[in-house]
Amino acid sequence: MEPRLYIDVHILQTVPPANLNRDDHGNPKEAYFGGVRRSRVSSQAWKRATRKRFAEHLPEQDLATRTKKIAAKLTERLQQRCGLDEDQASRIAAALLAPLGISAGKKAGDTAYLFFYGRRQLEDVVDLIADRATELAALPDTDLEAQIKDLPVQEKFSTGHPLDVALFGRMVADIPSLNVDAATQVAHALSTHATELEFDYYTAVDDENTREETGAGMIGNIGFNSATLYRYATVGLHQLMDNLSDAAAAVDAADLFVESFARSIPTGYENSFAHRTLPSFVAVVLRADQPVNLVSAFETPITTTTAGIATASAQRLAREHTAAIRMWGDTPLYTAQCHSFDADRDDTATAAVLKEAFGEPLTFTDLRNGLRAQLTTALQQERA
Amino acid sequence: MTSTPPHPTHTRPAERHDPLPDGADHGGEEAVLLLRLAGPLQSWGDRSVFNRRETRPEPTKSGVLGLLAAAEGRAREDRLDDLTQLRLGIRVDQPGTLLRDYHTVSDYRGRPLLQAGVSAKGRQKPTSPAKNTHITIRYYLQDAVFVAALAGPAPLLRTLDTAVRHPAYPLALGRRSCPPTQPVSLGLRDTSDLRQALEAEPWQAARHVRNEQGRRNSYPTHVDLSATIEDPDGDDVRHDVPQSFHPRSRSYTSRRVRHLWIPTPTGFTTPTNNDQPRQPSAGHDPFALLGW
Numbered sequence: 001m002e003p004r005l006y007i008d009v010h011i012l013q014t015v016p017p018a019n020l021n022r023d024d025h026g027n028p029k030e031a032y033f034g035g036v037r038r039s040r041v042s043s044q045a046w047k048r049a050t051r052k053r054f055a056e057h058l059p060e061q062d063l064a065t066r067t068k069k070i071a072a073k074l075t076e077r078l079q080q081r082c083g084l085d086e087d088q089a090s091r092i093a094a095a096l097l098a099p100l101g102i103s104a105g106k107k108a109g110d111t112a113y114l115f116f117y118g119r120r121q122l123e124d125v126v127d128l129i130a131d132r133a134t135e136l137a138a139l140p141d142t143d144l145e146a147q148i149k150d151l152p153v154q155e156k157f158s159t160g161h162p163l164d165v166a167l168f169g170r171m172v173a174d175i176p177s178l179n180v181d182a183a184t185q186v187a188h189a190l191s192t193h194a195t196e197l198e199f200d201y202y203t204a205v206d207d208e209n210t211r212e213e214t215g216a217g218m219i220g221n222i223g224f225n226s227a228t229l230y231r232y233a234t235v236g237l238h239q240l241m242d243n244l245s246d247a248a249a250a251v252d253a254a255d256l257f258v259e260s261f262a263r264s265i266p267t268g269y270e271n272s273f274a275h276r277t278l279p280s281f282v283a284v285v286l287r288a289d290q291p292v293n294l295v296s297a298f299e300t301p302i303t304t305t306t307a308g309i310a311t312a313s314a315q316r317l318a319r320e321h322t323a324a325i326r327m328w329g330d331t332p333l334y335t336a337q338c339h340s341f342d343a344d345r346d347d348t349a350t351a352a353v354l355k356e357a358f359g360e361p362l363t364f365t366d367l368r369n370g371l372r373a374q375l376t377t378a379l380q381q382e383r384a
Numbered sequence: 385m386t387s388t389p390p391h392p393t394h395t396r397p398a399e400r401h402d403p404l405p406d407g408a409d410h411g412g413e414e415a416v417l418l419l420r421l422a423g424p425l426q427s428w429g430d431r432s433v434f435n436r437r438e439t440r441p442e443p444t445k446s447g448v449l450g451l452l453a454a455a456e457g458r459a460r461e462d463r464l465d466d467l468t469q470l471r472l473g474i475r476v477d478q479p480g481t482l483l484r485d486y487h488t489v490s491d492y493r494g495r496p497l498l499q500a501g502v503s504a505k506g507r508q509k510p511t512s513p514a515k516n517t518h519i520t521i522r523y524y525l526q527d528a529v530f531v532a533a534l535a536g537p538a539p540l541l542r543t544l545d546t547a548v549r550h551p552a553y554p555l556a557l558g559r560r561s562c563p564p565t566q567p568v569s570l571g572l573r574d575t576s577d578l579r580q581a582l583e584a585e586p587w588q589a590a591r592h593v594r595n596e597q598g599r600r601n602s603y604p605t606h607v608d609l610s611a612t613i614e615d616p617d618g619d620d621v622r623h624d625v626p627q628s629f630h631p632r633s634r635s636y637t638s639r640r641v642r643h644l645w646i647p648t649p650t651g652f653t654t655p656t657n658n659d660q661p662r663q664p665s666a667g668h669d670p671f672a673l674l675g676w
Contacts, residue, residue: 004550024486031483032527033424035592043561044487051492179631185554187563190424232563234554291554293563295424299590328567
């Protein structure tokens with residue numbers, strides 16, 4: 001069985017009165033869970049926020065292109081698929097790539113600039129010549145070039161998988177070969193507690209009203225609620241590898257997803273509510289068996305406690321994680337957390353419970369660095 | 385969509401409550417795999433296309449087989465005939481309610497949306513006139529719990545059980561944004577009878593639903609849960625058997641099902657005298673079926 005590696009991301013984030021993601025009545029989205037009404041932010045809304053942050057914090061060429069190893073990868077595929085030796089395969093690979101006009105890089109097998117591609121596209125290109133590879137390998141250079149000149153190689157590559165397509169997928173109804181299965185799965189964010197929809201009644205005064213008329217120039221309502229949200233997403237590293245064909249690119253993409261998912265927030269009614277917060281808790285859990293969504297921790301809604309809903313939610317989440325490992329899953333390969341709960345304040349228990357479940361708290365930067373190191377090691381072991 | 389006469393594709397003996405005559409099903413070793421389908425949101429479309437994405441009130445066969453195929457890491461182009469021969473039973477442990485979701489689509493870079501079709505060069509062209517936001521309506525089931533039972537050859541079910549515990553693609557309850565809560569697999573049962581397997585499985589409803597039902601009906605040892613079971617003699621037809629998930633040639637065929645009530649153990653022991661229910665025991669309580 002192909003090795004699998006899932007990166008589960010668990011986040012708790014408290015949002016003040018806000019309306020991040022509204023329905024067609026203009027009110028915040030909701031869902032019933034555990035028998036009570038919850039605040040909900042759709043997965044699509046948070047993915048959009050994640051992608052926007054992603055795009056803003058990445059240089060344009062990194063979104064579009066990634067790796068220099070295409071010639072080497074194509075050679076490898078030709079060897080495996082067509083039973084050619086390395087020299088033959090590398091000669092055909094060079095001939096196939098020549099029409100793309102990618103000049104050679106300084107190191108052998110490198111192209112001069114980054115070129116983005118996925119495993120499927122490589123396979124598609126190999127498909128073009130697979131049934132006559134041996135025959136082609138026997139041809140002299142000029143004949144080989146002539147044979148390959150008219151093949152639609154460029155078309156196979158013309159729609160590379162930018163990092164965000166590799167993460168979030170793509171669907172083109174008319175050309176299934178351009179479809180990319182998303183490597184991420186993002187759940188709808190739900191509040192850990194029951195929420196009520198509230199309304200802000202507002203009036204706007206007409207400043208230019210000179211006749212001193214009483215009354216407002218405009219009145220209206222904005223629906224809002226405030227919530228501690230449980231946010232969950234999982235990234236299939238193996239699928240990222242499949243979409244990107246490159247270990248370093250896969251690690252980068254996974255790391256960037258964690259960063260962007262954690263730090264982004266939908267911008268609905270941003271100027272009315274200034275709701276932008278940061279998570280109070282982020283955990284990453286690396287699993288070789290299956291993704292584990294911990295939303296069951298909140299099926300019984302949190303009720304108000306003296307320590308606050310966020311701390312109670314964190315404790316519940318930690319206990320659910322521990323219980324899930326004990327009952328259903330294998331032990332995760334790696335777990336790391338960062339949180340803003342202070343052991344010196346009144347919620348001494350929270351930091352301790354979290355530490356027991358997810359290990360020593362780190363800074364977010366250290367959490368990301370640790371995750372990168374783990375992912376790199378895992379991919380190296382897989383190759384060895 | 386192809387239209388085929390409603391006839392079940394499997395060749396197994398008819399799925400009946402009555403145990404099969406001895407020896408009738410001992411040839412190929414048969415078993416039942418039980419799955420618990422629970423999560424805050426689920427969505428099981430059967431004929432949804434384009435802008436309106438509906439959900440059935442219970443999981444469809446294409447949805448459940450899709451989950452299994454994803455667990456095994458099958459590509460959309462791969463064959464499904466070994467999976468479609470499995471017989472499906474669904475027990476409604478907690479029916480949930482319908483959620484209507486207003487959903488807009490736009491390009492996060494602020495560019496106009498692309499057309500669904502592609503040019504000769506294989507590129508998607510922008511919409512003309514430029515369209516920036518597209519609206520779709522999606523329906524979900526919220527707060528629902530189901531038990532799905534799949535009957536068929538034991539070796540195949542064992543493979544699927546392992547796959548669900550080590551899925552190649554993340555599992556989803558009918559739609560990608562609906563991850564299930566654990567555990568999904570409840571394991572294999574040593575029977576080929578869907579009803580028997582479902583009857584023996586304890587009630588999977590959430591604690592708040594079980595408590596409410598307990599209070600209402602003085603902690604019964606069993607509840608009757610609605611179920612749909614594949615049966616060639618069934619009186620209803622479902623057009624939800626996938627023949628292929630290939631994006632180019634997605635097609636479905638029909639199966640026959642029958643509806644029934646399955647007495648299910650609640651896990652409540654008989655009430656004690658000092659735990660008096662608030663309401664007297666009600667013999668007939670239609671609202672209990674709705675989870676109220």
